[in-house]
Amino acid sequence: MRTELESLTKWQIADFDIPTSAYIHIPFCRRRCYYCDFAVSIVGDKGRGDNSGTIVEYVEMLCREIEISTALGKPLETVFFGGGTPSLLSVEQLAHILAVLEKQFGIAANAEISMEVDPGTFDLANLKGYRNTGVNRLSLGVQAFQDELLKYAGRSHTVTDIFVAIELIGKVGFPEFSIDLISGLPHQTLEQWQNSLETAISIFPTHISVYDLIVESGTAFGRQYKPGCQPLPSDDMTVQMYKLAQKALTSAGYGHYEISNYAQSGHQCRHNRVYWENRPFYGFGMGAASYLSGQRFTRGRTRREYYEWVTSGCAIDCQPALTGDILLETLMLGLRLAEGLNLSALTRQFGEKTLEEMWKCLQPYHRQGWVQFVDIDGKTVDLYDRQDLPNCGHLHLTDPEGFLFSNTILAALFERFQ
Numbered sequence: 001m002r003t004e005l006e007s008l009t010k011w012q013i014a015d016f017d018i019p020t021s022a023y024i025h026i027p028f029c030r031r032r033c034y035y036c037d038f039a040v041s042i043v044g045d046k047g048r049g050d051n052s053g054t055i056v057e058y059v060e061m062l063c064r065e066i067e068i069s070t071a072l073g074k075p076l077e078t079v080f081f082g083g084g085t086p087s088l089l090s091v092e093q094l095a096h097i098l099a100v101l102e103k104q105f106g107i108a109a110n111a112e113i114s115m116e117v118d119p120g121t122f123d124l125a126n127l128k129g130y131r132n133t134g135v136n137r138l139s140l141g142v143q144a145f146q147d148e149l150l151k152y153a154g155r156s157h158t159v160t161d162i163f164v165a166i167e168l169i170g171k172v173g174f175p176e177f178s179i180d181l182i183s184g185l186p187h188q189t190l191e192q193w194q195n196s197l198e199t200a201i202s203i204f205p206t207h208i209s210v211y212d213l214i215v216e217s218g219t220a221f222g223r224q225y226k227p228g229c230q231p232l233p234s235d236d237m238t239v240q241m242y243k244l245a246q247k248a249l250t251s252a253g254y255g256h257y258e259i260s261n262y263a264q265s266g267h268q269c270r271h272n273r274v275y276w277e278n279r280p281f282y283g284f285g286m287g288a289a290s291y292l293s294g295q296r297f298t299r300g301r302t303r304r305e306y307y308e309w310v311t312s313g314c315a316i317d318c319q320p321a322l323t324g325d326i327l328l329e330t331l332m333l334g335l336r337l338a339e340g341l342n343l344s345a346l347t348r349q350f351g352e353k354t355l356e357e358m359w360k361c362l363q364p365y366h367r368q369g370w371v372q373f374v375d376i377d378g379k380t381v382d383l384y385d386r387q388d389l390p391n392c393g394h395l396h397l398t399d400p401e402g403f404l405f406s407n408t409i410l411a412a413l414f415e416r417f418q
Helices: 010-015 054-068 091-104 124-133 147-152 159-172 190-203 220-224 235-251 270-276 303-311 323-334 343-350 352-367 406-417
Strands: 021-026 076-083 107-117 137-143 176-183 207-212 255-258 261-263 282-284 289-292 295-298 371-374 394-397
Touching: 021 091, 021 270, 054 091, 054 282, 054 303, 076 091, 076 270, 091 107, 091 124, 107 270, 124 159, 137 159, 176 190, 176 235, 190 235, 207 235, 235 255, 270 323, 323 343, 323 406, 343 352, 352 371, 352 406
Parallel strands: 021 076, 021 282, 076 107, 107 137, 137 176, 176 207
Antiparallel strands: 207 261, 255 261, 282 289, 289 295, 371 394
16 A cells, blocks of 8 residues: 555656645534535534644644655645635644645745635634735635525525625735635525625626535435425526626626636636646545546545544555546536637547547537637637547637536537547
8 A cells, every 4th residue: 555646656647747736625614504515524613723622633634644745846836725614724724734735845936825715704813814824815605695595505604794704805905816606596586696796796806606506415405405496496597597697797807717717817716727627636635636647536524534544644545547537537627618628639638539539429519509619720610511620729618508508518428438
């Protein structure tokens, strides 16, 4: 048994890009939202930083995992603290984790260091401390601007908490500031969704993420609701909500650069693009996933499992992913981006025959206007009469129709290549 990075031979590492991104999972939440199926630990409203030693112990184990890991040669260009609620960390704990990352891997001078924060979990001193440690991008979990919808979703904050949080963030002046919203919540109306969008736009963050509610089995919503059935909005209503968001945000100057994400020019999330471009990344912490040299590994989803694994020396036995798996992941992730798939890169990695098979599968959707080809000059070209696809330029889903039917398109690709 070897540690995750020790299992990668020199020739394997040479065949793939060396990772320059790290995801850090902070699992603690005051309570579990009714839609959440993430790996989280509930600590209640006892405070921040240390809840009877729970957070202290976790930070110790997390840093031990980082210290055991092997650096592959390049400093980190993006670091993302996700959760959970990372803003339940004290400034000192966050600074300690970043110091361990810096010592082990190095952090580039212009690195994007992102942190998810929830309203009601920080004050001005906390934000100033986070900024001083190097955090330069905040993602605020708003979800809705109506107290009744926040209550239906099991959120632990109120609308008043949201505006207090936004005021504090403005005082500190983070270079990058994102707001998260959710559509399709129970009892949510089109008017409420429009109000949330307009309110978010009026705040004018550099980035807005818009997620359609997914009802996962095992969650409170999964036990209570069936998708498309009241009090959840109908499928037709969720389509209207998606189109409303696309129109409102793009009209306000936000570029729709990924299915669920909008950004002002120059403010896309660099870390998340690593995932969508299927590039390698380190992952640390309970339930975190990493992707190194074609191998994916996910840590245990409970603290007990994770602590036992770290105490054992992070011993694993990874198996390389199959070429077909890598192809499907590349197609699935790349088609989430507005620019879509780089056909030259696809041809180099998977060959012209794969490109031909992909095009045969996608032709019906091209005819429906859901898939477009853009040549190397950035010009949209109709390929209705062609049986082959040029191996340069980009292939992308149209906005909003192609994005709305992305699951249908991806299902066809999975059936073709599995």
